[in-house]
Amino acid sequence: MEFRPALAADAPAIAALHAASWASAYRHILSPDWLDRELAGDRLAVWESRMAAPDPMMRVLLAEDAVGSDTGLAGFVCLFLAADPKWGSHVDNLHVRPDCRGLGLGRRLLAAAAELALAEAPGQGLDLHVYVANTAARGFYRRLGGTESLAEKEIAPDGSRQTYCRIWWPDPARLLAPA
Numbered sequence: 001m002e003f004r005p006a007l008a009a010d011a012p013a014i015a016a017l018h019a020a021s022w023a024s025a026y027r028h029i030l031s032p033d034w035l036d037r038e039l040a041g042d043r044l045a046v047w048e049s050r051m052a053a054p055d056p057m058m059r060v061l062l063a064e065d066a067v068g069s070d071t072g073l074a075g076f077v078c079l080f081l082a083a084d085p086k087w088g089s090h091v092d093n094l095h096v097r098p099d100c101r102g103l104g105l106g107r108r109l110l111a112a113a114a115e116l117a118l119a120e121a122p123g124q125g126l127d128l129h130v131y132v133a134n135t136a137a138r139g140f141y142r143r144l145g146g147t148e149s150l151a152e153k154e155i156a157p158d159g160s161r162q163t164y165c166r167i168w169w170p171d172p173a174r175l176l177a178p179a
């Protein structure tokens, strides 16, 4: 598995993985009709826009696995450095390709994001938002030592009203600890 920063040309592959991940993990959360009809276009628009004019504080890391002479995207993490004076840097999105889940890649991606946060926004925490209904991801974040608190409601991309939790690591170095 190799890690590298994303380039503008990676937008379609990131969007495709993001959509596949939501389609499988969010079917009990977001509208199935929206997932089937709108999701792919929605994620493509998001990633084309993010990568065409990157926020200077955004960092996107890709994990690629080599299959023969080809490489395939297996996961990605997107981080916004120093996003909030209280919570610190913000992870806004972490996704592992459905067939690669449970192999330690999510942990490695979050550790790589923590390394970036420690290097480029030292002395700050790391947080992310997760839907309350995403119990699998909340279990994963608990396993990695994140502190959970109920955050707020937001309008999700499918138009539904969702409650999410904030997961916080006051010291991102906690995420560098071995399993």
Ligand SMILES: CC(C)(COP(=O)(O)OP(=O)(O)OC[C@H]1O[C@@H](n2cnc3c(N)ncnc32)[C@H](O)[C@@H]1OP(=O)(O)O)[C@@H](O)C(=O)NCCC(=O)NCCS
Binding pocket: 021, 022, 025, 094, 095, 096, 097, 100, 101, 102, 103, 104, 105, 106, 107, 108, 128, 129, 130, 131, 134, 135, 136, 137, 138, 139, 140, 143, 144, 179
């Ligand atoms: C959530 C996600 C990123 C986790 O990545 P992953 O590669 O599947 O998880 P890992 O294999 O790295 O798991 C790391 C540890 O967490 C544990 N873990 C994983 N899922 C867990 C769960 N539901 N409950 C408790 N522990 C869990 C693993 O057992 C492992 O523990 P270990 O170190 O003792 O072996 C991934 O499953 C995913 O992309 N899910 C769908 C999209 C999603 O929900 N993203 C998060 C949005 S906020």
